[in-house]
Amino acid sequence: MVLEDIVSTNQRSKIVEYDDCIFLALKMMFLIQFEIVLAKTKGRIRGLGSDYLLYALIDSVVTHYYAIIETMGNKIEDLEDHLFEGLTKDEISSEIQSLKREVLKVRLAIFPLREIINPINKSESRLINEKKLHYFSDVYDHIVQMSDTTDIYREMIWGLMDMYITTISNRMNEVMKVLTIIATIFIPITFISGIYGVNFDNIPELHYKYSYQMLLTVMLIIFLSMLYYFKRKKWL
Template sequence: MKARLVQNGIFTIIDDITQTITQPVSGFYWIDARVEDLSILQPLFHLHDLAVEDCLMEEEQRPKIEIYDSHYFIVMNSIRFDDEEIFLRSLNIFLGKHYIITVTRQKINEIRTLKPILWEEEISAPDYFLYHLIDLVVDNYTIVADRIEAKIEKLEEDILVHTKKSHLHEIIGLRSEILWLKKVLVPQREVLAALNKKELRLISEPLKKYFGDIYENAIKIAETFDTFRDLMGNLREAYQSSVANRANEIMRIFTALTTIFMPLTFITGIYGMNFEYIPGLHWEYGGVAILIFMILVGLTMLLVFRKKDWL
């Protein structure tokens, strides 16, 4: 757990956590905590039992905002796209009048990248801290959406060039992840709508329009994922069509080869009969002549098929 006094974007480390109970002369306190630190923070800041219970739960939390007497409890889902897999990590936020507490189980990139923004913007209020943090969380969804789009385009190109069985597994897996993210975006969008439209005394009125801008971005992201869902359906159709075309191509080749060998089989069948008088049977070069004749018949049929574009 790290406690900092934030004044005009400048951080001052606080060693005594009890000092953060009292409102500072200027600025606010930011406490970056782990889940296990809540046993210390809850009695100090009178954090609501239900909010603390939500933080302690192992399973993934649904994005939401809860309004309590002295503080707000906000849950957002941070997104990561590592090694072609998508991960969601819960970001729990307690917003008070003179403090903000971020509680996480794993490291979240947005918290790390937030610090230079706070310094550049000279932030001195917890609600502005909240705005920049949520803005980064939503922006990361845009970055992930761009990477998913690039992956879809590459998958489409691979399917058109050379279809593999593994492509179907990729399509099914990617479609499942897109649908999963779509379900996450709906409640997250509701949280942003509440921050934009609700009467919240801990969030200054001028800041609400900025939350409205984030809300619009979240809507665009949700629409993008709707498009991705349709594209995955098109990819699956393209895969099935490519597989069918490939099967037809193989059958066409096999049919042509079978057709070529039919007259050759007919010739060998005739010379395999037990008749005493067969043309060329006792000729010294009869076997060679028949072989040459069979090769010429096969090549002639092959050229005819190529000319008619059957092969």
Template structure:
């Protein structure tokens, strides 16, 4: 299994309005992309697609296709005037427009008089293995869904393919079913991300046993932060889907609610996977720290054994290293001052005694099994 070098999390355009700013103010982030608009107008037998960058793209398509369901897809939110025009055209509350451009929202589902508004977190790994966390917003009206995404990435290509194929309920299910289909695609991609991250967790866990290093702890901590980010998206997504299931709005019909229950199960499953992986990454960190601690204990044990061996030897050497004279200044013998200094072969006897002491200590340590645990 290869090395993954997981990078940090990248959030796009995460700007919050200034403190005290009027509610409903549309503040476009400086790095927001200019909008690209694609309108899909379809019914059971026909599909019309138009592209542009201004309101004319929307209004002309809606006038031309009067008996169709419309998906107005806006990629990029970097045009405050367009947002204002969309709000006026669809009769959208300013607070909703504010939530669309302030892309730090948690997943939610709000109902209004003649429309509903929902948000989700789009999470995916880019080519550089960075976790991208950006916002998806959708306004649901009768026979119309307007969605907003921060990037130009073709995140919903599978849904577009289903619309072009014209099979299943996608063309006849209405705007509420289309919103479900987009939400379900977001949830499905969570499993793709979790699968890739799961491989990284397993690879990191194997590295702990094979060649533990500091990088393991840093990689595991980054993975843990990644799972926390996904968890923050999954938990409110569950509540959002539950709100849609319990909704009495005619925009979310009973047929759609059946599929929403399936999406709810998928969300619970994703949450369980996130929790389990988060626990594993925490265990990897704990295991690495425990192994480092055990290794340090082994090193300290070796040093302690060496020190214990040399302590009595140092004591002996220190005793006979004291330079007390055998004779006084008048040449008289001082009987208590190290008579061993004049013993024949005393040096050899001392060395032998020191070796014997060291061997006895080594034998005792060996009998106790200390060397087997090093």
């Protein structure tokens, strides 16, 4: 059974105690896995024993997880800065989705580690020295901290997605506001030009020499007056 677990590359992180050995399967991020068979042999471990070697290997995996989590934290901060600056490129949306998948992978890899360290701390196997259990307790604390951090990052990523959608909506609202103001300004101008564009002979000022210049002046005054009004209302 141990040999079958060793050759299985899709093995879930786990721990199994046998009479003469302890088997562990751990995942090293990303997509790397190694298995440990802890047996009572005469290997040279520089006097610290095979149980300390087990701790050192697990601690190495956990330390590598820290580096990955720190990298994800930096990515989240960069995306937050971009969104606060108002950048709404399509690449940001894909980066958020990719980061969300990465956090989920790390979270799924970290969660089983608790199930591994807990049995070691409670193990009565002669292969684990009681004096070295505090090493595994320290690793367990690190795992809990990483698990909490990934949960926080997960919530932050959802917040980034909401922020991205809000930014897109705000920019769309700004565009719609400008278009509405432009349409509003041209309503009275279009109305005036529509009246003087009809084919009637008896229209006041139609045959006056300066009617065209007067009409343009009135339209310009209306345009400037409405701009002033909109800015005073802080709509622009």
